[in-house]
Amino acid sequence: MVNIKSIWEAQKPTGDFIIKTRLENIAHLNCYACTNNITGQYLYIMSVAKNVVIPELKNYRFKGVEIFSFETDSSLELNIHLIDNELKDIFALFIQNIIEDITTTTSENEALTKTLNVIFKWKKLFDKISFSGMSLEYQKGLLGELIFINYLIDNNLPTDKILSAWTGPEQDDKDFRFGDIGVEIKLTSSKHPSLKITNEGQLDTQNVDKLYLILYLVENVKENGFSLNSLVFQISDKLHLDLDKLKFFNERLLLLGYLASDEQHYNTMYSIKQIYYYNINQDFPRIIKSQLPSGIYNTSYSIELSAVDEFKIEPHIITNSLN
Template identity: 30%
Template sequence: MFKDLWSDLEVSASHKTGPGSARRLVGLDAICPMFIGVKAPGMLRIFILEVPRDSAPLPDIIRVSRGLHFTVQITGNEILQDHVSLIISSSAVGYNEIFASIAEDLYSKLHPLVRRKEVIASFLARVRLWQVFFEKQGDEGLSDEAQRGLYGELRFLKDYVLPAAVRLEKAVVAWTGPRSRQHDFQFGEVAVEVKTSASKQHQKLQIANEQQLDETTVGNLYLYYLSVALIEGGTDTLPALIDDIRAILSPQLGALSEFDNLLIEAGYAHSHRAKYDLTGYSIREAAAFLVGTDFPRIRESDIRIGVGDVKYSISVAQCKNYEVPISELSVNIGEACL
């Protein structure tokens, strides 16, 4: 959205002889003026929202986080200092690329709003969302393992959840993995944990904690297993899958907006698309297992007092006795997403 404008601003900022910033007004008709800019001499990208001073949030409302820096500056002339600039900036030049996505997200969400209090509340909510993003991904984007995990969850969403749903937004909200819930998907009393593996033989699935496969907290707990081959230059990539899902959700803007929010919380940003497009996936095997009494896993009640941070692995071969038709899982999803 602002690609050429960022380039112009960087040229203008580079010509400054001392500290300062080059900025441009965006969204001329917005209820609260918005600017993007580049701050010299560090060449850090910034987004500025101007709001009435009496409704501005305190500086300590937004916590310090990796990737972002937040400041509040009083603006206006010496007599009428009635406005405050809420300034978000990248904390280092290395974050400038992802900051372009942040600025576009803030602009697109704030520009249509017509009430100043609503603008401020939305601004704070979006900044907190991006702070969650920086907690989930490294400086160069998601790791290979995290990409595979996200691909598996989104493949399950596209192949089984969305086709079974009448209300798409309800189906999207069932994807709880990005929000660090106990399971990746929650459909009422039915929960689904998704595990994706790229190993070739004797596949093992990594379980993050003792609650992940503890079926005693839900009515039915399923483990959906996806085995993939990595195809360099393949067309079935993580961004391509996301494009497909966004196309399905596009008729229902509420569902699409919720999906985009969840992607951010999962650590995915469109500005890293070129990196994620390098790896394609080919599905070798998919199966669903019902986690029952004798399923090979650890329950929270199995852990002795004083023991914590439990991580373990299970063999896929040992899960085969608990395999159920995926159609059984689809029926349960459909009943929950009516």
């Protein structure tokens, strides 16, 4: 598979306003990695026949990216233009995703449809990126997921299995999917903790055979704790002997908005006070889609911990089911 970032980095000034390199690995399509010779900004261009219908995308923007169509004498061009150079790494992942999805297409129309699907998925991801770091809510969400990943690695679950199950960056309803087993992670530092459920899909078992929920109760400390940065370092260190897995892990962090330039925002230290493990079954108090009136969605709610004591399980039940 072509590495789009390496192509951009290898491009040299030619005297042209736009430096273009055709992506030869998808020979049935006219796709190009391009660089603006003046600004150094990356572009991706897909050229299609004039009879292919490109939806109205002129001046279509999301954070750091502009997308537009352009008509030449002989073709139509779909242009995806990076307008914020701080986002080069995540932009490269975005375009890489498009390339991987269109490689097996058989027509320009199919390739365009798949490209637009990727664009709309990634718009949601770009819109969550904060240039002053992730919000505290998102930090805690990622912190909980990394604690779980670290725990599974230490319990000798294969790292490729762990990383491929980590669906949080893909905006799945469940944070982890191990085949037909889902795991949802919660973390709170509240002095009056509860289970905060953000939508009706999180505890829905319709698409899984088993669903577990883990709640990490943490408190802020000044020393002898862990931070978001330290967990990233710990996991990276455990993956350092396998560069492919380390690259995959770093890409997932980017998808969640964890940027190296924002590391100074992620040094708050915590320690774990308590961990609760739950088995989610039909009797667990929850709101699911099938219970909601038509037209109501994205339902958030809180569950008192005292109401779910009977659903607690031992941690080995989860790890054993994942092996």
